[in-house]
Amino acid sequence: MVDEFKELVKDIHSCRDCRKLFGFEPNPVFSGNKNAKILQISQAPSQNVHNTNKCFNDASGKKLRNEWYKISEEDFYNDNNFYISGVGHCYPGKNSNGGDNKPPKHCADKWLHQEIKLVNSKLIILVGRCAAEYFFPGRIFSDLIFRNQEINGKLTIVVPHPSPLNKKWFKDNPYFEKKRILEIRKIIHSTLYMK
Ligand code: SF4
Numbered sequence: 001m002v003d004e005f006k007e008l009v010k011d012i013h014s015c016r017d018c019r020k021l022f023g024f025e026p027n028p029v030f031s032g033n034k035n036a037k038i039l040q041i042s043q044a045p046s047q048n049v050h051n052t053n054k055c056f057n058d059a060s061g062k063k064l065r066n067e068w069y070k071i072s073e074e075d076f077y078n079d080n081n082f083y084i085s086g087v088g089h090c091y092p093g094k095n096s097n098g099g100d101n102k103p104p105k106h107c108a109d110k111w112l113h114q115e116i117k118l119v120n121s122k123l124i125i126l127v128g129r130c131a132a133e134y135f136f137p138g139r140i141f142s143d144l145i146f147r148n149q150e151i152n153g154k155l156t157i158v159v160p161h162p163s164p165l166n167k168k169w170f171k172d173n174p175y176f177e178k179k180r181i182l183e184i185r186k187i188i189h190s191t192l193y194m195k
Contacts, residue, residue: 005034005118012089012111018104026090031055032083032119037191039119041112042127043161044088044103055084063162064127068181069188081192083119087112087134099165108134116152123191124151128161142173146180148187157184 018026029045048058056064056076065076075081088103089111095101112134116124126132132144135151141158149156160169160176170177 008111008114008118015089015111017106017110018090018092021104022090022093024093027053028089029053029055029091030083030085030089031077031079032085033079034083034118035080035120036083037081037121038123038125038188039083039085039116039121040125040127041131042084042086043130044086044100045091046100047091047094050091059164060162063164064159068159068162068185070185071188071192075192083115083121085112085115087131103130105134121154123187124154124156125188126156126158128159128163130161132158145173145176155187157187159184 012028012030015028016026027045027050029049032039042056045055046058046060049055054077055061061076065071065073069076086103087105087108089107090103092101092103126135126144129141132139132141135156136144136149136158141160144158145160149158159181160166160173
C-alpha cells in the first residue's frame with residue numbers, strides 16, 4: 001500500500017518549482033513524522049537554515065525553544081514531537097532592504113494543505129504574521145495571538161515571529177511575553193508531556 005505521507009515528503013524534497021524565481025537552487029527544509037504531536041508552521045527557512053538543513057537553526061529558533069516554549073533542543077528536534085514546516089519550504093533569498101523575500105504563495109497552496117491533512121498532530125502552532133495571514137486572511141494579528149484558534153477543528157495557537165527584528169511588536173505588546181506565553185507554554189507542555 002502506498003504510504004501517502006512518505007510520498008509527500010519525497011515530493012516536497014524533490015520540488016524545484018522556484019528555481020527561476022529565486023535564481024538559485026531551491027532547498028526544501030522541513031522535518032518531522034506523521035504522528036508528531038505538534039505541527040508548527042512558520043514563514044520560510046532563513047539563510048542559515050538553508051545552509052545547514054536544520055529547521056529553526058538560528059536566533060529565532062533559540063528564542064522559541066529557550067524563552068517561549070522552554071523545552072530542550074532534544075525535544076524540539078524529536079520528529080515525534082514536532083513536524084516543522086512553513087508557508088514556504090525553501091529559503092526565498094534576500095530583498096533589496098536586506099530582509100528575506102516573502103515565500104511564494106504557490107508553495108503553501110501546493111504542499112501545506114496536504115501536510116495538514118496527513119500529519120496527525122494534536123496541536124497546530126502558527127509562527128509569525130505570514131503564516132497567520134495565510135490561514136486567517138483579513139483578521140487582526142494580535143486578536144489571533146491572544147485567543148486560541150482552530151484549523152480543521154484542531155486547536156491552533158498563533159505566536160509572533162521570535163526574530164530579533166520583531167522588537168517593535170514586543171514593545172507594543174508587552175502582555176504577550178508577560179502573560180499569553182505562559183498560557184501557550186502550558187498547552188505546549190501538556191501536548192508534549194501529558195500521557
Ligand atoms: S519554495 Fe516550495 S514550491 Fe518553491 S521550490 Fe521550494 S518547495 Fe517547491
